[in-house]
Amino acid sequence: MNTSENRRSFIKKAGAFIGAFSVNSLFNQIHASDWNDNEEQYHGLSPIEMASNEDYWSVIQQGYSASSSPIIILNNGGVSPSPIVVQQAVERFNQMTNQGPSYYMWQILDQGRESLRESLAKLGGCSSEEIAINRNATEALVTVIYGLDLKKGDEVVGSTQDYPNMMQAWKQRVLREGIIYKQLTFDFPIENDEEIVEKYREAITEKTKIIHLTHVINWNGQIMPVKKIAKMAHEHGLEVIIDGAHSFGLLDFKIPDLEGDYFGTSLHKYLSAPIGSGMLWIKKDKISKVWPLVCAGDPQSDNIRKFENLGTRSFPIEQGIGEALNFHNAIGTKRKEERIRYLKDYWAKQAKDIPRVKIHTSLNPAYSCALAGVSVEGIEPGVLTSVLMSKYKIHTTSISLENIHCVRVSPHVYTKISDLDRLVEALSNIAKS
Template identity: 80%
Template structure:
């Protein structure tokens, strides 16, 4: 009986990633505290090139020792070791008796997690729902808003496919009008983008669906300017933040949108299959939940978490990812990842036959950049990089975007990017 009580006490402590008992505290706190003290005088731009500091961060990821160089972090990022261990611990705990440990122990950690996600996003916890990915978050909004036949929604052909398909399904079933713009990226003038959305607006336009960071080539869109323009005409804005939350230094309300969805398993490095939905508080009540709820018109954000049985270990593992992220700092992470992108792209663009398809100005891109080699399709270049050089990237052929997407992360080493540049040189010279 004493052993059982001790176990339950320890189990309760483990649920909170935000206590002195967190795995991050056990594994990293002391070392990282010393590291922070040593470098606190350096600004994020200076820290971006401090290889001694980032070598310590790299050791926190098992992926840093992978035999394959992972440069598709824009798809799914690996979790730090501490996050992996947290999920394993929670999974072991849950399997001692799932119906008890999941609902009575692990589920009790959600409110602290909600508050921590909201703090990083600079918003009210009562505006944040925890879910499984950007698709779930954004489709909740897309299917949850009341629209009538003939109402118009403006998006882009370069938005994420699941979002486009969701809008097309509403158009097929209900007769809404889904209009899509196409951009010739990269664009280094916000006014061109804002004006394109402005021209597409008619008296029937109700919504603009906007991607914060275009996942195909890394273009950062002028979301605040578009939101301000739209709101001046009584139009709401949905923001796809899959590639921005946990990477770019911003507060969600400052973007100016009404709805926001993101995946946490990208640059936040949370467990795979974790996401977040944000809805401006006064708009929660009018959005129907994707999965049934007792009171679908409730103003309680928790109605969007009514998923039934799900992975509580994954959900609670998010907390350790937040600990890891916050110990680095969002601005420091943003500048480091941008530095890594610039490091390889600046060199690659000087190689004959190699082209970069992403702006290298800091206000227009951060992590993602597209590259192509004359004479090769994106698929052919991606296969060459993988088969001959063990470099994993993502081939993209969408509308007028044809490139290989390269997306490093904080665990990426400069030597890995040097290998990428050398591989591009050899490949380009042999075409």
């Protein structure tokens, strides 16, 4: 076969992978048949009943190369690995792009963004005209934080347990414009919604304009009552920004039902989309008032696409999100949520009974899902993380922020029960030493 024929053959094959939402999707080609057979065996069982079904989840685990990693990955709250099908999609989109970037990026892959936007909106339970696709939760949320008009003396209420990039963005507005940034501190875990809501209510003054909330506290996994706080805030005429980096693709909810005005998330956490993908949601009637982070021709437009004016970026990564959605939707959000909560409970309920071991996260299903903090008396979090990795090949992350000092453990659907048995055994051995 000559060079010209090779090129035509490659382009023809690559073209089959353009539609992640078509019958030619990689997911359909690789997984659909086996997964459909797997699904038929368990038709009618509830997500909670399915949570402990190891036969079902072993099929899902095979879809991740990380399931056979030489180290046990228990920091999925940082960045989750993508399924193999998503990796392959990104690789093939990248190969196609490099046949002629200016053509394949702008004329082919860029045309797939609207289908992707609609699919993300369907998962989020909102209008596609409220969804912007970007690179991570920081970019999404900083777009809103920097894009809202505030004047000197206006107040924003947040928490010392919010994500650092968000706190730093607000502090920069303090330095540049003289706004007032008030931060609450909570002694987690808390299993009382009203206690949390009341603390935000007490912080509100006549100068307060915005409440910034984190849906799932990334330090220890506390699920916050964001809907109740948002309703209270709206009663006071305030706007609400929600950081959903650790909730979207994990918890079963629709974005508008949280009753916030702005929502940002990373898609490379529990949705398992390609690394470096994110999403911004803005309530339709709020879009025009938010200035874009990167310049746009009409910065006061009510078109959500003004927030996507990033210039050249990774189109293969962006389009790979589609295959991650296929993978996620084939499992189902609620089923995924219950499985990952089951995995967290599996290890944490055993670990809490080990002498000298403390769990820093509620085990009430209303207040936690994937993430949980653990510590061993007399051992600094950084040391515990190091020992888990060096001696047991278990990757976690240490947390030392304000009043939270622990090691964060966050499994995913590809995590095996044997991996968690190893974690519990490691904690027991370390606590005895």
